[in-house]
Amino acid sequence: xxxxxxxxxxxxxxxxxxxxxxxxxxxxxxxxxxxxxxxxxxxxxxxxxxxxxxxxxxxxxxxxxxxxxxxxxxxxxxxxxxxxxxxxxxxxxxxxxxxxxxxxxxxxxxxxxxxx
Amino acid sequence: xxxxxxxxxxxxxxxxxxxxxxxxxxxxxxxxxxxxxxxxxxxxxxxxxxxxxxxxxxxxxxxxxxxxxxxxxxxxxxxxxxxxxxxxxxxxxxxxxxxxxxxxxxxxxx
Numbered sequence: 001x002x003x004x005x006x007x008x009x010x011x012x013x014x015x016x017x018x019x020x021x022x023x024x025x026x027x028x029x030x031x032x033x034x035x036x037x038x039x040x041x042x043x044x045x046x047x048x049x050x051x052x053x054x055x056x057x058x059x060x061x062x063x064x065x066x067x068x069x070x071x072x073x074x075x076x077x078x079x080x081x082x083x084x085x086x087x088x089x090x091x092x093x094x095x096x097x098x099x100x101x102x103x104x105x106x107x108x109x110x111x112x113x114x115x116x
Numbered sequence: 117x118x119x120x121x122x123x124x125x126x127x128x129x130x131x132x133x134x135x136x137x138x139x140x141x142x143x144x145x146x147x148x149x150x151x152x153x154x155x156x157x158x159x160x161x162x163x164x165x166x167x168x169x170x171x172x173x174x175x176x177x178x179x180x181x182x183x184x185x186x187x188x189x190x191x192x193x194x195x196x197x198x199x200x201x202x203x204x205x206x207x208x209x210x211x212x213x214x215x216x217x218x219x220x221x222x223x224x225x226x
Binding site: 004033035040041042043044045048058088090092102103104105106107108109110112 | 146147149151156157158159160161164204208213214215216217218219
């Protein structure tokens with residue numbers, strides 16, 4: 001079954017304690033992305049990756065890091081979480097076609113993060 | 117920054133009625149997509165309409181696109197309680213990303 005998985009699904013942590021949210025996909029998609037969703041603000045892109053070892057900033061990258069060492073995984077790292085990073089996080093993937101990458105995205109189930 | 121703005125923010129209808137949601141955007145696009153999100157869950161792709169298309173159907177969904185007005189609408193016909201969800205439009209322009217609006221919350225009551 002084609003899917004995007006995220007772990008953990010729920011996390012409560014304290015300010016400054018480094019954490020990693022994992023994202024894994026089994027669809028062999030080149031493009032992967034992280035979003036955060038906050039009430040009244042919709043989804044905002046944090047980082048994206050067009051392929052292995054290629055990452056770029058989205059709209060709200062401050063306070064986050066990512067890596068793309070292999071095609072299937074795209075972890076989101078919060079080196080020193082702060083309360084304003086309390087949010088619902090989504091990983092998404094899509095095929096990245098040469099000359100026309102604007103196709104549908106497949107989303108993971110979400111990770112609800114609370115930073116105290 | 118938000119590209120798509122949905123209207124209304126919230127919509128409540130009875131089962132069997134049609135639901136219409138609108139999306140307006142600001143800059144030129146390659147395509148526009150609609151997604152559904154059940155409470156607290158991941159988004160699910162519903163339909164994609166390209167900039168050179170004016171109307172598209174998928175089951176009970178009908179999407180229109182008016183590039184001159186920079187707007188799109190999503191019509192759900194004969195709504196069901198299971199259609200209760202938030203609906204987002206997302207625009208794809210020249211950059212390698214989708215830009216999402218803030219969504220319309222649809223409540224379908226029995």
